[in-house]
Amino acid sequence: MHTILVLVRKDFTNFFRNKPALLLTFVIPFVMIYLFGQIFGINRKDSGPNGIPLAVVNLSDNPGAAKLVDALKAEKSFRVLTKFVNPDKSTRPLTEADARALMQGSDAPFRFALVIPADLISTKTIGLRFKILSNPRNEIETQTVNGVLQKTIFTNVPELLAQSLQARAKDFLGDARLQKFNGAIAGAVAGTFGGDKAQIERDLSGGDFGISQLTQSPKPADPTLRRLDPTPAPARSAASVAATASAAPKSDPPTLDSHPSPAASAAAQIIKFETEQVVGANVKSPAATAIVGGWAIQFLLFALSASAVSLFRERDAGIFQRLLASPVTRAQILLGKFVYGVSIGLIQLLVLFFAGRILFGIEVEKHLGLLILVCAFAAAACTSFGMLLAAIAPNAEAANGMATFLIMMMSALGGAWFPISLMPQFIQQFSKLTLVYWSMEGFSNVLWAGMSFVQLLPVLGILGGITAVVMSLAIWRFNRGKIFE
Amino acid sequence: MLSLASVTKRYGSLTALAGVSLNIERGEFFGLLGPNGAGKSTTMSLIAGLRAPDTGTLTLDGQPLNAGSAVARLSLGLVPQHIALYSELNADENLRIFGSLYGLSGSDLRARIDAALEAVQLTDRRRDAVKTFSGGMQRRLNLVAALLHRPKLLLCDEPTVGVDPQSRNAIFEYLEQLNRDGLTIIYSTHYMEEATRLCSRIGIIDHGKLHALGTLDELLTKLPFEEEIRFPATPATAALAAQLPAHGELTTTTDGLHRFRPHPATKLSSFFSLAESHALPGRLFTSQRPTLEALFLHLTGRTLRE
Ligand SMILES: Nc1ncnc2c1ncn2[C@@H]1O[C@H](COP(=O)(O)OP(=O)(O)OP(=O)(O)O)[C@@H](O)[C@H]1O
Ligand SMILES: [Mg+2]
Numbered sequence: 001m002h003t004i005l006v007l008v009r010k011d012f013t014n015f016f017r018n019k020p021a022l023l024l025t026f027v028i029p030f031v032m033i034y035l036f037g038q039i040f041g042i043n044r045k046d047s048g049p050n051g052i053p054l055a056v057v058n059l060s061d062n063p064g065a066a067k068l069v070d071a072l073k074a075e076k077s078f079r080v081l082t083k084f085v086n087p088d089k090s091t092r093p094l095t096e097a098d099a100r101a102l103m104q105g106s107d108a109p110f111r112f113a114l115v116i117p118a119d120l121i122s123t124k125t126i127g128l129r130f131k132i133l134s135n136p137r138n139e140i141e142t143q144t145v146n147g148v149l150q151k152t153i154f155t156n157v158p159e160l161l162a163q164s165l166q167a168r169a170k171d172f173l174g175d176a177r178l179q180k181f182n183g184a185i186a187g188a189v190a191g192t193f194g195g196d197k198a199q200i201e202r203d204l205s206g207g208d209f210g211i212s213q214l215t216q217s218p219k220p221a222d223p224t225l226r227r228l229d230p231t232p233a234p235a236r237s238a239a240s241v242a243a244t245a246s247a248a249p250k251s252d253p254p255t256l257d258s259h260p261s262p263a264a265s266a267a268a269q270i271i272k273f274e275t276e277q278v279v280g281a282n283v284k285s286p287a288a289t290a291i292v293g294g295w296a297i298q299f300l301l302f303a304l305s306a307s308a309v310s311l312f313r314e315r316d317a318g319i320f321q322r323l324l325a326s327p328v329t330r331a332q333i334l335l336g337k338f339v340y341g342v343s344i345g346l347i348q349l350l351v352l353f354f355a356g357r358i359l360f361g362i363e364v365e366k367h368l369g370l371l372i373l374v375c376a377f378a379a380a381a382c383t384s385f386g387m388l389l390a391a392i393a394p395n396a397e398a399a400n401g402m403a404t405f406l407i408m409m410m411s412a413l414g415g416a417w418f419p420i421s422l423m424p425q426f427i428q429q430f431s432k433l434t435l436v437y438w439s440m441e442g443f444s445n446v447l448w449a450g451m452s453f454v455q456l457l458p459v460l461g462i463l464g465g466i467t468a469v470v471m472s473l474a475i476w477r478f479n480r481g482k483i484f485e
Numbered sequence: 486m487l488s489l490a491s492v493t494k495r496y497g498s499l500t501a502l503a504g505v506s507l508n509i510e511r512g513e514f515f516g517l518l519g520p521n522g523a524g525k526s527t528t529m530s531l532i533a534g535l536r537a538p539d540t541g542t543l544t545l546d547g548q549p550l551n552a553g554s555a556v557a558r559l560s561l562g563l564v565p566q567h568i569a570l571y572s573e574l575n576a577d578e579n580l581r582i583f584g585s586l587y588g589l590s591g592s593d594l595r596a597r598i599d600a601a602l603e604a605v606q607l608t609d610r611r612r613d614a615v616k617t618f619s620g621g622m623q624r625r626l627n628l629v630a631a632l633l634h635r636p637k638l639l640l641c642d643e644p645t646v647g648v649d650p651q652s653r654n655a656i657f658e659y660l661e662q663l664n665r666d667g668l669t670i671i672y673s674t675h676y677m678e679e680a681t682r683l684c685s686r687i688g689i690i691d692h693g694k695l696h697a698l699g700t701l702d703e704l705l706t707k708l709p710f711e712e713e714i715r716f717p718a719t720p721a722t723a724a725l726a727a728q729l730p731a732h733g734e735l736t737t738t739t740d741g742l743h744r745f746r747p748h749p750a751t752k753l754s755s756f757f758s759l760a761e762s763h764a765l766p767g768r769l770f771t772s773q774r775p776t777l778e779a780l781f782l783h784l785t786g787r788t789l790r791e
Contacts, residue, residue: 318569322630325533325563326586327555484535 018397028405035412035427051079052145052421055099055113055133058082060120068116068153077148081110096133103135111135111421112145128153131274141419146273288360293443294416296352297436298407300382303348304341305403308386311337312396320484330484334475338383345379346372353447362447370446370456377463378439384470385435391477410434438462486511486669487532487550487638492541494527494693501527503693504541509671511637514664516684517673518777520787524693525673526566529642532671533563545638559587562636564644568623569630572616576607576626579615580633587634594633601629604659621652628656632663639663641672645679657683677777689781696784701777708775708783714745714756716769725763732756738788744779 015021058069073080083091084098099113115131132149134142186201311333314320323333353371356362364371386403393399411417413427414436420428431437442459445451478484487509494502502524509515517525530536531543534550534557543550545557570579580598589597602608605625615623628644641660645653660683664670674680680687681701689697689704697704716722718741726743729735732755733747747756753772760770773779782788 317572318565318567319571321530321533321535321565321567322563322569322583323586324535325558325561325565325631326583326634327558327588328586 054078057115059118289447292356297439298411301407305386308390309399341383349375374442380467381435384467388474391474410436492538516680516687518680519690523690560637562631562639564631564641566642577611584633621648691785
């Protein structure tokens with residue numbers, strides 16, 4: 001027993017000596033938990049994403065459309081832009097062309113736009129028609145935005161929906177017969193569920209089917225609602241009509257709203273979203289581009305910091321003594337490591353993208369030249385990161401600990417794990433400080449937006465700048481540090 | 486060939502070398518003898534240009550040896566104290582890398598590698614990863630890796646640590662051969678036997694100071710006695726020990742040994758009759774010719790292995 005205690009104590013002593021181990025055990029998980037918590041809104045009253053930029057073009061004069069815009073503005077998942085600001089600071093309503101312009105370019109401020117068409121409510125078809133413009137670089141983000149948009153539209157403007165039904169019915173049945181129909185339904189409802197027939201009839205013709213009461217304060221978890229299946233008869237029939245009358249709905253019901261009320265799922269089928277991809281429409285696998293790029297860069301960072309950390313092994317083995325006693329300079333040792341890192345990184349990235357091509361059909365060959373260029377710049381930035389770690393860490397263990405911490409942080413912040421637009425605004429500010437962000441920008445600019453060399457220059461410049469600054473810092477530290485002693 | 490003038494090197498507050506001056510002639514086999522932490526490796530690293538001295542100058546063939554001088558590097562070879570090899574790579578690959586760094590290539594490099602491996606009996610292991618080598622084999626490879634470019638001056642920093650007597654002997658013979666062929670060698674060690682056997686001239690270093698410098702004979706004349714008698718410090722010998730200071734110099738080492746150096750006037754026979762009078766058997770006493778060990782103790786007050 002005593003022996004075991006001695007051994008256990010030895011391990012504890014070692015553990016507390018080892019700062020990187022402490023960091024890995026306590027600090028990193030904490031930071032990661034915090035980040036994920038922020039993203040999934042734990043501890044916030046309102047969960048879900050925050051402030052995803054959304055351009056809204058309202059071409060309809062229906063008051064319901066204006067109400068929808070207000071509702072979208074109130075929706076905290078979105079940061080809504082409706083006005084175009086002229087150079088002279090005066091504003092005018094945003095047009096679809098404005099929205100499209102805002103969605104172009106390497107650092108497009110908006111990746112989603114909602115167009116509410118003038119003929120929002122048509123007498124020709126049942127349901128509401130919206131147009132969503134998207135530059136869906138990331139599948140999770142796209143799904144999320146679609147989901148939140150549909151949820152907002154449905155829960156906030158049910159009367160728009162009902163107006164659409166009534167308009168269609170009027171067209172189909174004629175005024176008089178519609179009135180008769182409404183009267184009959186109101187009578188049946190009053191007879192079955194109780195209530196004032198005249199009031200019900202008024203509500204019906206005004207488009208208020210009682211959906212608003214149900215959905216304005218949706219309590220999906222309320223057991224009574226579920227048990228009674230409270231979908232009002234008209235909404236239910238509307239749903240079945242929609243299912244046959246309109247083309248199959250484009251997107252699935254909201255993804256974020258994980259407990260859609262029955263009414264909401266029914267209605268989701270009659271709100272029609274015409275989705276137009278503004279950028280990358282002909283890219284075969286948009287999701288894969290971001291996923292492969294994100295994970296590739298993360299593992300590249302791991303591989304390259306490991307290679308930089310091997311500097312410590314060579315030092316500890318005394319190999320630097322032998323090298324420096326031969327006609328080799330410190331700068332050459334560092335440059336050798338750098339060139340090695342960039343080469344191995346370039347190979348790793350290309351192999352992973354080709355794997356992405358085999359697995360997901362990413363169109364690698366079409367952009368091969370520019371892809372190699374971006375990969376080389378990304379590999380250079382990652383290598384310089386590894387070299388800086390080796391330059392500032394006192395030993396290999398510390399360097400490895402710091403590498404794990406920083407790589408996970410940069411990957412999470414830079415968008416390798418999930419779209420940065422889903423993170424709280426104040427965290428997003430840090431995204432652009434990471435080389436993960438700019439590397440992924442580079443990949444998506446080539447593979448997703450299909451940019452030309454000239455259009456790529458800004459991102460290449462930033463990656464090159466990161467490399468130059470970080471490498472200079474590393475070399476400066478190497479010269480003052482202990483690694484060559 | 487090489488000269489150090491008042492060289493000082495500090496690591497922070499620790500003075501590793503305190504004003505070392507030294508001249509080494511072409512063709513010499515120079516020994517640097519001192520215990521752990523004496524400053525041997527520091528001296529080597531200054532000569533090899535790995536570090537710059539804080540004060541003082543080093544010159545090689547009259548040219549100042551500043552860190553980074555390419556010409557100097559080509560004429561120097563360093564055998565680091567630690568095995569400085571790529572352990573995942575095999576012997577051949579290691580030698581190819583280090584040879585190439587000196588600008589060697591092609592059949593010339595090939596031939597030199599073959600000869601080097603042959604010289605240290607590693608030819609049949611040339612394709613094995615260095616990490617699978619025994620300690621002694623690694624040492625031998627560590628040595629020849631510094632010789633491929635045929636330096637004029639070889640710096641050997643304790644090259645025989647952990648080598649069995651047979652391999653050690655092989656290394657000695659190889660180095661002696663190289664020295665006869667004109668290579669100047671600086672050899673650091675804490676084994677006085679090595680310094681005695683190999684070196685034509687020896688510097689005794691401790692705490693960063695060069696305490697003595699000269700050939701073995703020159704050094705030994707610095708000892709104020711010709712013979713040393715050692716015997717265990719036990720209660721039985723206490724009475725004898727108490728009488729001895731009248732006849733010579735008595736010191737006691739930390740490992741419980743009395744060392745008695747008779748005054749020149751004292752006859753050995755009179756010492757032994759004194760011992761007999763205390764009924765102490767003759768086998769307790771060992772008589773020794775003066776050694777570097779004794780000189781070191783005399784100069785620094787400590788033993789080489791302390
Ligand atoms: N890089 C370093 N940083 C700080 N102190 C050092 C460094 N290298 C050596 N020292 C110190 O300088 C002194 C001389 O060290 P050095 O390595 O030259 O001794 P040495 O004679 O080679 O010893 P050994 O026989 O143990 O190899 C020692 O006290 C050592 O602790
Ligand atoms: Mg040493």
